[in-house]
Amino acid sequence: MRVHVVDPSAYTPPYDHALCASLAAAGADVELHTSRFAHGSVPAAEGYVRREDFYRLAAHVSAPRARRAVKLAEHVPDMLRYRRRARTADVVHFQWLSVQHLDGRLLPRGRPLVLTAHDILPREPRPGQLAAQRRLYERFDAVIVHSEHGAARLTRELDVPAQRVHVIPHGAFTYLAAGGQPAASSPPPAPVADEPPVVLCFGLMRPYKGIEDLLEAWRGIEGAELWIVGMARMDIAPLRAAAPPGVRFVARFVSDEELADYFRRAALIALPYREADQSGVLFTALAFGRPLLLSDVGGFPELAAAGAARVFPAGDVGALALALRELLADGPRRAEMAACAREAAGGRYSWAAAAAATLALYESLLSENRGR
Numbered sequence: 001m002r003v004h005v006v007d008p009s010a011y012t013p014p015y016d017h018a019l020c021a022s023l024a025a026a027g028a029d030v031e032l033h034t035s036r037f038a039h040g041s042v043p044a045a046e047g048y049v050r051r052e053d054f055y056r057l058a059a060h061v062s063a064p065r066a067r068r069a070v071k072l073a074e075h076v077p078d079m080l081r082y083r084r085r086a087r088t089a090d091v092v093h094f095q096w097l098s099v100q101h102l103d104g105r106l107l108p109r110g111r112p113l114v115l116t117a118h119d120i121l122p123r124e125p126r127p128g129q130l131a132a133q134r135r136l137y138e139r140f141d142a143v144i145v146h147s148e149h150g151a152a153r154l155t156r157e158l159d160v161p162a163q164r165v166h167v168i169p170h171g172a173f174t175y176l177a178a179g180g181q182p183a184a185s186s187p188p189p190a191p192v193a194d195e196p197p198v199v200l201c202f203g204l205m206r207p208y209k210g211i212e213d214l215l216e217a218w219r220g221i222e223g224a225e226l227w228i229v230g231m232a233r234m235d236i237a238p239l240r241a242a243a244p245p246g247v248r249f250v251a252r253f254v255s256d257e258e259l260a261d262y263f264r265r266a267a268l269i270a271l272p273y274r275e276a277d278q279s280g281v282l283f284t285a286l287a288f289g290r291p292l293l294l295s296d297v298g299g300f301p302e303l304a305a306a307g308a309a310r311v312f313p314a315g316d317v318g319a320l321a322l323a324l325r326e327l328l329a330d331g332p333r334r335a336e337m338a339a340c341a342r343e344a345a346g347g348r349y350s351w352a353a354a355a356a357a358t359l360a361l362y363e364s365l366l367s368e369n370r371g372r
Contacts, residue, residue: 001362002029004089008054008078009071010037011096012118014256015280017043018171019095022355024048028362031089033082035059038067039231039253043175053085054078075099079106086111091362094140100132104139112365115140120153120277134158141365144358146170146278147299153277166361170278171351172286172344176256177263197224197267197328199293202259203281205232205251210272210295210314211239217272217321219244224328226270229254229262263288268327268334273297274314282309286345291337293323306348307340 024047035054058070086108093114097103154160229250269285277298292309294300312319
């Protein structure tokens with residue numbers, strides 16, 4: 001089976017790589033069609049072909065605003081060029097489409113189309129973007145979501161027919177945990193001499209991530225450190241100013257090699273999101289066998305049901321503070337959660353399981369297409 005995985009803007013290189021490698025390992029002939037990732041290196045292709053055939057001019061523009069303008073100018077020609085290349089595929093599986101107003105008219109034709117709904121709806125929609133997203137879903141033969149919560153939103157809020165919605169859990173990024181030795185060039189902040197436990201909040205810093213709640217909940221906690229790590233996509237000066245003692249910020253892009261250092265050092269991963277369906281950070285934590293403290297948004301409670309996480313009501317700073325204190329004081333409980341995380345990463349949330357379910361979906365779509 002010839003499969004094209006398409007992520008024009010290279011929004012999620014780790015996910016793209018893990019999906020393509022797992023599909024290839026399961027026997028598919030896979031090509032990844034994407035663009036150059038602007039922030040650093042990406043995993044080497046394993047068993048699949050990577051083609052950076054989107055936004056080739058924008059890749060050489062460094063200024064963010066200018067790069068966005070060049071990308072927009074290239075978008076339609078690149079999508080039309082890819083539509084011609086898609087004739088060589090049996091199935092085309094898009095990960096992201098960033099220009100919803102146009103993309104529905106630019107999609108390939110004559111073969112099954114699949115979309116992974118990483119975000120059910122845009123979190124910060126521009127005028128008309130929500131309606132365009134709804135219309136875009138109508139153009140796909142199947143929409144993959146990572147949780148039962150996401151499936152319910154698609155069918156209830158957006159009227160996507162239930163038969164076109166498929167729940168395939170996100171896989172744990174085990175390739176990151178198996179990536180070799182810790183990075184020597186840019187290690188995480190050095191702990192103090194007695195190595196206090198570290199609570200890690202990792203990922204792009206955005207308003208919906210609940211960082212303000214985490215900082216408020218941290219007040220009065222002693223004998224531990226809170227590390228907030230990732231590229232800032234918001235003004236974090238007020239957060240730095242309001243941070244209580246014991247908090248460290250690393251506000252920049254973190255490579256895969258550095259990422260491993262941070263997760264290995266962490267005693268607990270905290271994701272106090274105010275909204276989400278799922279999170280790649282969560283599945284990185286599973287791969288490293290780390291216990292999780294999660295808000296009860298989206299599909300997070302489904303992971304907690306596997307024993308790898310404790311959840312608290314989103315936005316409830318008091319409940320978050322209590323959970324932090326109790327988990328930091330209870331090493332055996334964290335060890336139990338870590339064991340459950342490792343088990344989940346090798347079972348329900350493995351990429352082998354995700355690839356098998358995804359290939360089964362492709363086969364069903366091809367059968368339907370042949371029967372028409």
